[in-house]
Amino acid sequence: LTILGLESSCDDTGAAVVRGQPGKAQVLSSVVEGQTSLHAAFGGVVPEIAARAHAERLDDVVRQALSQAGLGLRDLDGIAVTAGPGLIGGVMSGVMCAKGIALGAGLPLIGVNHLAGHALTPRLTDGAVFPYLMLLVSGGHCQFLLVRGPDEYRRLGGTIDDAPGEAFDKTARLLALPQPGGPSVEAEARNGDAKRFRFPRPLLDREGCDMSFSGLKTAVLRMRDQVMEGNGLRQQDRADLCAGFQAAVVDVLAEKTRRALALYLAENPAQPMLAVAGGVAANKAIRAGLETVCADMHTAFTAPPLALCTDNGAMIAYAGLERFARGERDDMTLAARPRWPLDRSSAGMLGGGR
Numbered sequence: 001l002t003i004l005g006l007e008s009s010c011d012d013t014g015a016a017v018v019r020g021q022p023g024k025a026q027v028l029s030s031v032v033e034g035q036t037s038l039h040a041a042f043g044g045v046v047p048e049i050a051a052r053a054h055a056e057r058l059d060d061v062v063r064q065a066l067s068q069a070g071l072g073l074r075d076l077d078g079i080a081v082t083a084g085p086g087l088i089g090g091v092m093s094g095v096m097c098a099k100g101i102a103l104g105a106g107l108p109l110i111g112v113n114h115l116a117g118h119a120l121t122p123r124l125t126d127g128a129v130f131p132y133l134m135l136l137v138s139g140g141h142c143q144f145l146l147v148r149g150p151d152e153y154r155r156l157g158g159t160i161d162d163a164p165g166e167a168f169d170k171t172a173r174l175l176a177l178p179q180p181g182g183p184s185v186e187a188e189a190r191n192g193d194a195k196r197f198r199f200p201r202p203l204l205d206r207e208g209c210d211m212s213f214s215g216l217k218t219a220v221l222r223m224r225d226q227v228m229e230g231n232g233l234r235q236q237d238r239a240d241l242c243a244g245f246q247a248a249v250v251d252v253l254a255e256k257t258r259r260a261l262a263l264y265l266a267e268n269p270a271q272p273m274l275a276v277a278g279g280v281a282a283n284k285a286i287r288a289g290l291e292t293v294c295a296d297m298h299t300a301f302t303a304p305p306l307a308l309c310t311d312n313g314a315m316i317a318y319a320g321l322e323r324f325a326r327g328e329r330d331d332m333t334l335a336a337r338p339r340w341p342l343d344r345s346s347a348g349m350l351g352g353g354r
């Protein structure tokens with residue numbers, strides 16, 4: 001199967017072509033156009049600006065993806081598009097673009113859950129075999145998922161407030177560092193002393209796999225203001241605050257992963273495997289923390305390459321490929337869904353973040 005995938009649920013316009021079979025596919029091309037500069041002046045993603053930019057850019061991004069793959073529309077077997085969850089305007093832009101192409105080229109269409117795209121990425125990059133435990137950590141989400149099949153997810157726990165990516169972004173804003181906050185906070189943290197400021201480790205004393213990150217950014221604000229009372233914020237203060245904040249995130253994610261893994265392994269002892277996905281999985285300190293937990297628990301660890309951690313069309317094309325391979329497809333009534341939990345039994349539960 002050769003599938004074109006479109007992604008436009010947040011602030012990245014993505015298109016990609018993936019070819020192969022479930023568990024054995026390769027990325028022929030993947031084009032991502034970010035919008036960081038468009039939103040820079042506003043301190044966050046502005047939904048209307050994002051939707052307009054997606055609508056303007058999708059055609060061109062699709063054209064680039066096809067040309068880099070050396071293929072035309074007639075070489076495709078189907079079109080997959082993010083149908084949610086996400087910013088509704090952007091999702092609608094993608095869905096309309098995909099419908100237009102599907103109708104014009106007479107191709108089957110399938111709507112993909114953006115989170116399924118992230119959650120199935122290890123199948124694309126590593127040929128991971130079901131089941132596995134997934135930690136999905138991004139700008140809008142943070143949850144542990146037991147992945148049993150392309151459409152079978154059980155949520156074991158997640159954030160009850162902010163997602164870690166959001167906390168990184170807000171921390172960067174408080175310290176006047178550039179967006180997206182994750183990479184800039186990580187870079188600062190490298191020169192910082194994580195022990196200088198005492199950051200809390202929220203919810204570690206509570207049982208289970210739920211997490212909380214909103215208190216950490218409040219702690220950054222409080223400590224920043226304390227430091228600024230003195231001499232203003234110096235370079236070293238900033239680095240120390242970033243290091244302390246990041247160390248707290250690492251500790252919380254690592255400890256909760258330990259618990260989620262114990263639950264998972266009790267049910268699936270023959271398949272010891274943890275995969276991480278989402279933009280925050282790009283963080284080296286977080287990866288290292290998770291690797292240590294996995295080594296302790298004799299569990300294989302996999303993390304996609306950075307370009308496939310953040311939002312991209314390839315993960316959508318691949319998730320679509322899994323569904324096309326099972327004979328599923330949508331029709332022209334496909335609708336954009338701003339909310340769309342992966343675990344049907346957890347609909348309405350907290351832990352989505354955004």
Ligand code: ATP
Pocket residue numbers: 009010011086114137138139140141164165166168169180181182183186278279280281282283284309310311
């Ligand atoms: P979602 O997938 O939940 O809809 P999103 O699309 O905003 O959210 P991604 O594109 O997967 O999320 O990831 C973006 C987030 O990842 C941003 O919040 C960004 O700060 C964070 N991030 C990127 N690189 C790093 C890093 N090195 N360390 C920590 N966070 C990072």
Ligand code: FE
Pocket residue numbers: 114118138278279310311
């Ligand atoms: Fe995402």
